[in-house]
Amino acid sequence: MMEYLFLGCGIALLLLMALCLVRVVGGPTILDRILGGNVIGTKTTVLLLIIGVLYDNVSMFVDIAIAYALLNFIATLGAAKYFLRNRNLPGE
Amino acid sequence: MLWAAGFLIVAGIFFFAVGVLGVLRFPDFYTRLHAAGKCDSLAAVLVIVGIALYNLADFSPSNLLVSFKILAIAAFVFIASPTATHAVTEAALIIGVEPWTKKDEPQ
Amino acid sequence: MAKAATFFIMLTFWILMSGMFDAFHLSLGVVSCLLVTLFSHKLLFYGEPRRSWLKSFPGMMLYLPWLFWQIVVANLQVAYIVLHPRMLDLIDPCLIRFNTCLKRPISKVTLAQSITLTPGTITVNIHENEFTVYALTRSAAEALPGEMERRVGRALEPTS
Incomplete structure (x- = not known):
């Protein structure tokens, strides 16, 4: 029964990530896209753990999830810093 | 234990959904940050703690270690998510993204 | 003092993350923790007495x-x-x-x-x-x- 709960949660997370992709693609500013990417990254960290539970192999997926969480944080910081330095935003 | 884990996970998914709806519906960048910064960090922590509890349901030393790692992810997300929000907000303020105010709304 | 504290926190974290307790992995952990401590011991305890x-x-x-x-x-x-x-x-x-x-x-x-x-x-x-x-x-x-x-x-x- 718990397996179905985890399966449902994984599918719900995928749908939510697809909705977030609307914000990433649609803009309007570049920082909206960075924010959407950050939100998707947080969801991916959780989704990796759920996949680990579904495959009955959490001990392997937890390391991947840790690496993904660190990378997501650093990527957001780096992107924010980069566009802080280049004042001229591409597009609008 | 299983019921508590299930409840935490479902609550976390609900807050994730609220966060995504907020990111889609709010009128400008700064208000979107509210939805993304708060709902996401709480929801991630709830789901992660739920998974850690579920993992502890059949108790063994290696499962305990894995649960510690999962909780370490939760602590990291809890610290990192507001910091990322600060960085993005400050970048937006310095670049000069226009904030939405009540006056702009057509009556 | 700050260096020693940083080193032990790093080592605890290494052992928790790796989950392996044989001599090879532990010595790898000690070496890499020493390197990280040398490079960045100023980051963790930011300019304050440790007490x-x-x-x-x-x-x-x-x-x-x-x-x-x-x-x-x-x-x-x-x-x-x-x-x-x-x-x-x-x-x-x-x-x-x-x-x-x-x-x-x-x-x-x-x-x-x-x-x-x-x-x-x-x-x-x-x-x-x-x-x-x-x-x-x-x-x-x-x-x-x-x-x-x-x-x-x-x-x-x-x-x-």
């Missing part, structure tokens, strides 16, 4: 449950605003500045993170003593700094 960290620990333990409860309340409020069909009537964003009386860097950071996580407010910047906060509603803006600053002060500031 005050131990002293502020019980205060943090009292503060965190209250903070978590506030975060849950804040999320329910945001959920109400997001799910409300006429959302634009409810929000009224504004930018406010206020001065804090907190002295230590760690308590300023704690206050900033707490403000970001709780009802309708996001810390944008800290400059010396001045916080810049972006609030979602007027009532959330008026509630600052208030209760939260007092609690952070009680938890982390030295009582002198």
Whole structure:
């Protein structure tokens, strides 16, 4: 029964990530896209753990999830810093 | 234990959904940050703690270690998510993204 | 002193993460922890004597449950605003500045993170003593700094 709960949660997370992709693609500013990417990254960290539970192999997926969480944080910081330095935003 | 884990996970998914709806519906960048910064960090922590509890349901030393790692992810997300929000907000303020105010709304 | 503390925290983290206890992996851990300690021992303990960290620990333990409860309340409020069909009537964003009386860097950071996580407010910047906060509603803006600053002060500031 718990397996179905985890399966449902994984599918719900995928749908939510697809909705977030609307914000990433649609803009309007570049920082909206960075924010959407950050939100998707947080969801991916959780989704990796759920996949680990579904495959009955959490001990392997937890390391991947840790690496993904660190990378997501650093990527957001780096992107924010980069566009802080280049004042001229591409597009609008 | 299983019921508590299930409840935490479902609550976390609900807050994730609220966060995504907020990111889609709010009128400008700064208000979107509210939805993304708060709902996401709480929801991630709830789901992660739920998974850690579920993992502890059949108790063994290696499962305990894995649960510690999962909780370490939760602590990291809890610290990192507001910091990322600060960085993005400050970048937006310095670049000069226009904030939405009540006056702009057509009556 | 700070170097030794950094080294042992790193080593604990290594052992927790690797989960292997044979001599080969442990010696790899010691070598890499030594390298990281040499490069970046100034980052973890930021310019303070180490005793005050131990002293502020019980205060943090009292503060965190209250903070978590506030975060849950804040999320329910945001959920109400997001799910409300006429959302634009409810929000009224504004930018406010206020001065804090907190002295230590760690308590300023704690206050900033707490403000970001709780009802309708996001810390944008800290400059010396001045916080810049972006609030979602007027009532959330008026509630600052208030209760939260007092609690952070009680938890982390030295009582002198």
